[in-house]
Amino acid sequence: xxxxxxxxxxxxxxxxxxxxxxxxxxxxxxxxxxxxxxxxxxxxxxxxxxxxxxxxxxxxxxxxxxxxxxxxxxxxxxxxxxxxxxxxxxxxxxxxxx
Numbered sequence: 001x002x003x004x005x006x007x008x009x010x011x012x013x014x015x016x017x018x019x020x021x022x023x024x025x026x027x028x029x030x031x032x033x034x035x036x037x038x039x040x041x042x043x044x045x046x047x048x049x050x051x052x053x054x055x056x057x058x059x060x061x062x063x064x065x066x067x068x069x070x071x072x073x074x075x076x077x078x079x080x081x082x083x084x085x086x087x088x089x090x091x092x093x094x095x096x097x098x
Contacts, residue, residue: 003033007091014095016078022098023078024053027060027090035093036060038085040073048073062088 007028016023023040036055040048050069052059057066064084072080082092 002030003028003093004030004091007093011082011086011091012093014078014082014092016076016095016097018076020076020097023048023073024096025082025085025092026094026096027085028093029090031089036090040070040081060085060088060090 021042025038025040027036027038028034029036036059037053038050038057038060039053040050043049048070050057050066050073062069062084064087069081069084072078072084085092
């Protein structure tokens with residue numbers, strides 16, 4: 001069984017502290033279990049920006065727009081962010097926070 005299928009069937013329980021400055025999600029793709037990361041980082045205005053750390057955000061094929069991700073991140077609604085990421089061709093496997 002692939003790691004992607006394992007994550008789809010049994011998603012990890014992830015916690016993200018309030019007031020995080022940076023949140024980096026590692027994702028596992030349905031295509032050969034490739035790993036990629038999505039980074040949310042607060043800018044000088046205190047709002048989150050999102051980037052694929054070298055990959056286009058469209059590669060995840062999420063059923064949402066990146067603005068939806070950033071708004072949910074600004075509200076610190078990380079469960080919703082993870083759910084939105086998981087609508088695409090990858091699933092969140094882990095998170096790093098600072």
